[in-house]
Amino acid sequence: xxxxxxxxxxxxxxxxxxxxxxxxxxxxxxxxxxxxxxxxxxxxxxxxxxxxxxxxxxxxxxxxxxxxxxxxxxxxxxxxxxxxxxxxxxxxxxxxxxxxxxxxxxxxxxxxxxxxxxxxxxxxxxxxxxxxxxxxxxxxxxxxxxxxxxxxxxxxxxxxxxxxxxxxxxxxxxxxxxxxxxxxxxxxxxxxxxxxxxxxxxxxxxxxxxxxxxxxxxxxxxxxxxxxxxxxxxxxxxxxxxxxxxxxxxxxxxxxxxxxxxxxxxxxxxxxxxxxxxxxxxxxxxxxxxxxxxxxxxxxxxxxxxxxxxxxxxxxxxxxx
Amino acid sequence: xxxxxxxxxxxxxxxxxxxxxxxxxxxxxxxxxxxxxxxxxxxxxxxxxxxxxxxxxxxxxxxxxxxxxxxxxxxxxxxxxxxxxxxxxxxxxxxxxxxxxxxxxxxxxxxxxxxxxxxxxxxxxxxxxxxxxxxxxxxxxxxxxxxxxxxxxxxxxxxxxxxxxxxxxxxxxxxxxxxxxxxxxxxxxxxxxxxxxxxxxxxxxxxxxxxxxxxxxxxxxxxxxxxxxxxxxxxxxxxxxxxxxxxxxxxxxxxxxxxxxxxxxxxxxxxxxxxxxxxxxxxxxxxxxxxxxxxxxxxxxxxxxxxxxxxxxxxxxxxxxxxxxxxxxxxxxxxxxxxxxxx
Ligand SMILES: Nc1ncnc2c1ncn2[C@@H]1O[C@H](COP(=O)(O)OP(=O)(O)OP(=O)(O)O)[C@@H](O)[C@H]1O
Ligand SMILES: [Mg+2]
Numbered sequence: 073x074x075x076x077x078x079x080x081x082x083x084x085x086x087x088x089x090x091x092x093x094x095x096x097x098x099x100x101x102x103x104x105x106x107x108x109x110x111x112x113x114x115x116x117x118x119x120x121x122x123x124x125x126x127x128x129x130x131x132x133x134x135x136x137x138x139x140x141x142x143x144x145x146x147x148x149x150x151x152x153x154x155x156x157x158x159x160x161x162x163x164x165x166x167x168x169x170x171x172x173x174x175x176x177x178x179x180x181x182x183x184x185x186x187x188x189x190x191x192x193x194x195x196x197x198x199x200x201x202x203x204x205x206x207x208x209x210x211x212x213x214x215x216x217x218x219x220x221x222x223x224x225x226x227x228x229x230x231x232x233x234x235x236x237x238x239x240x241x242x243x244x245x246x247x248x249x250x251x252x253x254x255x256x257x258x259x260x261x262x263x264x265x266x267x268x269x270x271x272x273x274x275x276x277x278x279x280x281x282x283x284x285x286x287x288x289x290x291x292x293x294x295x296x297x298x299x300x301x302x303x304x305x306x307x308x309x310x311x312x313x314x315x316x317x318x319x320x321x322x323x324x325x326x327x328x329x330x331x332x333x334x335x336x337x338x339x340x341x342x343x344x345x346x347x348x349x350x351x352x353x354x355x356x357x358x359x360x361x362x363x364x365x366x367x368x369x370x371x372x373x374x375x376x377x378x379x380x381x382x383x384x385x386x387x388x389x390x391x392x393x
Numbered sequence: 394x395x396x397x398x399x400x401x402x403x404x405x406x407x408x409x410x411x412x413x414x415x416x417x418x419x420x421x422x423x424x425x426x427x428x429x430x431x432x433x434x435x436x437x438x439x440x441x442x443x444x445x446x447x448x449x450x451x452x453x454x455x456x457x458x459x460x461x462x463x464x465x466x467x468x469x470x471x472x473x474x475x476x477x478x479x480x481x482x483x484x485x486x487x488x489x490x491x492x493x494x495x496x497x498x499x500x501x502x503x504x505x506x507x508x509x510x511x512x513x514x515x516x517x518x519x520x521x522x523x524x525x526x527x528x529x530x531x532x533x534x535x536x537x538x539x540x541x542x543x544x545x546x547x548x549x550x551x552x553x554x555x556x557x558x559x560x561x562x563x564x565x566x567x568x569x570x571x572x573x574x575x576x577x578x579x580x581x582x583x584x585x586x587x588x589x590x591x592x593x594x595x596x597x598x599x600x601x602x603x604x605x606x607x608x609x610x611x612x613x614x615x616x617x618x619x620x621x622x623x624x625x626x627x628x629x630x631x632x633x634x635x636x637x638x639x640x641x642x643x644x645x646x647x648x649x650x651x652x653x654x655x656x657x658x659x660x661x662x663x664x665x666x667x668x669x670x671x672x673x674x675x676x677x678x679x680x681x682x683x684x685x686x687x688x689x690x691x692x693x694x695x696x697x698x699x700x701x702x703x704x705x706x707x708x709x710x711x712x713x714x715x716x717x718x719x720x721x722x723x724x725x726x727x728x729x730x731x732x733x734x735x736x
Contacts, residue, residue, distance in 0.1 A: 126735075127735075130523075130734075130735050133526070133527040134526060134527065135523055135526050135527060135733075135734040135735060136733045136734065136735055137731070137733065153529050153530065153531050154529075156527060156528060156529040156530075157529040159527070161524070161527035163520070163523045163524060163527075163736075165520070165736065166520070166523075166524060167519055167520030167521050167523070167524075167736070168521065168524075169521055180434065180438060181524075181528065183430075183431070183434045184431055184434055184435075184525070184528045184529070184530050185528055185529055186431070186529060225524075228524065232528075232529065
């Protein structure tokens with residue numbers, strides 16, 4: 073098993089990768105000894121605000137120094153020119169040369185990526201066409217909309233034909249239609265390049281990725297295929313809906329066989345994670361009769377990544393206390 | 394992994410490559426580490442960023458402003474009666490002060506300072522640098538690309554200004570185009586000096602741009618340095634008098650060193666013969682010449698003009714500041730290499 077693992081050529085690999093910002097009292101360990109294993113395909117990178125995603129990406133592309141540990145892109149040292157030849161990077165909130173035209177910008181980026189002028193122009197037009205920006209190619213980027221900028225950013229990351237795309241929240245600041253568009257494009261691209269993408273929107277990650285890595289407070293919480301993660305979590309959540317949810321929540325919270333219970337804001341139903349599911353199933357009918365309440369529904373849902381994410385993050389926090 | 398420079402070299406000289414492999418290949422590889430096609434891509438973009446046509450015109454007008462005033466001041470000499478060489482000397486003397494003090498002095502260095510100071514600092518703080526450093530190009534090349542763009546821009550504007558000054562000097566003062574030929578050594582001296590200045594001030598500016606967050610900080614420091622070199626030290630020199638020499642203030646007086654180098658170029662190229670007419674003036678501005686050397690009233694001759702103060706041998710002034718410029722260049726590269734690029 074381990075031998076087989078070693079043989080895999082990871083797209084992105086890191087060992088005890090660590091970033092400490094600042095010195096002395098202001099020292100902050102933003103990324104703490106993380107071991108990344110990104111295989112070909114689309115790999116999601118999840119974590120709440122300040123978890124360390126951007127910091128990790130910036131180390132992988134050589135923008136900031138690595139405090140400790142090491143990182144590689146397909147066997148090449150992260151940050152080296154050779155490794156950077158293999159990656160295309162879209163930063164979080166990318167900033168462009170506002171006075172350059174879309175086409176001019178892509179050609180410039182292509183040439184910096186090692187393409188000859190002619191080749192860069194050809195690739196640029198191809199990408200402009202692919203991202204529906206061809207008509208805007210002679211307009212200044214400063215006059216592009218947010219969605220157009222995001223797409224020109226991805227095009228610029230792609231122009232030197234990298235093997236691994238590193239996208240830091242590519243759908244941030246986009247409207248729902250824009251999101252769907254960008255996600256669709258990323259999915260299509262994954263035939264040719266591997267994608268390592270971060271996002272806050274878990275449903276998006278769920279649509280795109282097979283594998284995910286979740287981090288919190290700079291540490292990896294879980295890293296596996298979404299399927300496996302779901303399997304290991306599926307049996308744990310129960311959803312109860314009655315005509316007096318608040319009262320039921322109070323009662324349930326105080327039972328010792330309940331590990332967690334809360335009212336989900338979206339649907340107003342009680343989400344329960346029991347320590348002992350059998351006891352929960354038994355007590356619900358009793359509670360209903362006792363309180364003369366009406367049962368609207370009681371079931372185990374197919375878990376979304378969002379639920380699991382919430383669950384994992386809250387568990388972690390409990391552990392830390 | 395084939396890197397960009399070797400593939401470029403293959404394209405340029407496919408034949409020579411093999412035969413001279415042992416000698417040239419290591420040299421080319423070494424050179425290619427710093428300058429390659431990608432460096433030129435950066436140079437080109439940066440150059441056109443800092444050198445729009447509008448800016449070029451304004452810049453040239455600004456640089457010519459003081460010399461033109463001097464050119465229009467009447468000399469009372471009939472240029473028809475004197476030799477071409479003599480005419481060139483008179484025109485040269487008229488241009489010497491505004492060229493040193495303004496065109497290649499305050500104006501030139503300020504333009505270099507303000508053109509270069511934002512090139513790194515602003516790209517880092519605005520965030521465009523983040524994408525740039527993630528591209529397969531080394532930071533050395535990014536730095537050198539921007540650095541060389543400023544150098545080329547500086548060499549271009551000084552060439553245009555010096556050329557224009559020379560022509561307008563000849564046309565307005567004597568109206569005899571032949572005199573321009575005799576003025577060439579002087580103009581060459583000016584140009585060589587401008588190359589030295591652009592090297593020094595680009596290094597200073599880019600080094601500061603490389604370390605500071607705000608480009609304004611970088612340009613402020615350069616401007617303060619300029620004010621000190623061309624104005625403040627002039628006052629300090631006058632006020633301190635003999636103490637200036639005693640306390641060896643000249644070590645830190647960039648204005649003195651620049652004057653020293655300027656005179657070195659003028660002397661070496663025999664551009665303008667020494668005469669009290671300009672030595673006096675120059676001594677006052679830069680401290681290169683001693684103002685206290687007395688003219689013997691009995692003999693009444695002091696054809697050689699004023700004595701040099703010789704705090705530094707001119708060649709030393711030149712070499713020391715070239716060395717400082719080179720160190721600043723390395724420092725700039727080193728700072729950018731170590732710099733954390735995040736928004
Ligand atoms: N340049 C910096 N200097 C000091 N601390 C920083 C710097 N950049 C980030 N941090 C800190 O490091 C931690 C991780 O930040 P990071 O931006 O990597 O998180 P993130 O997962 O990308 O968050 P988000 O989802 O909000 O983008 C945060 O606590 C942040 O405040
Ligand atoms: Mg982030």
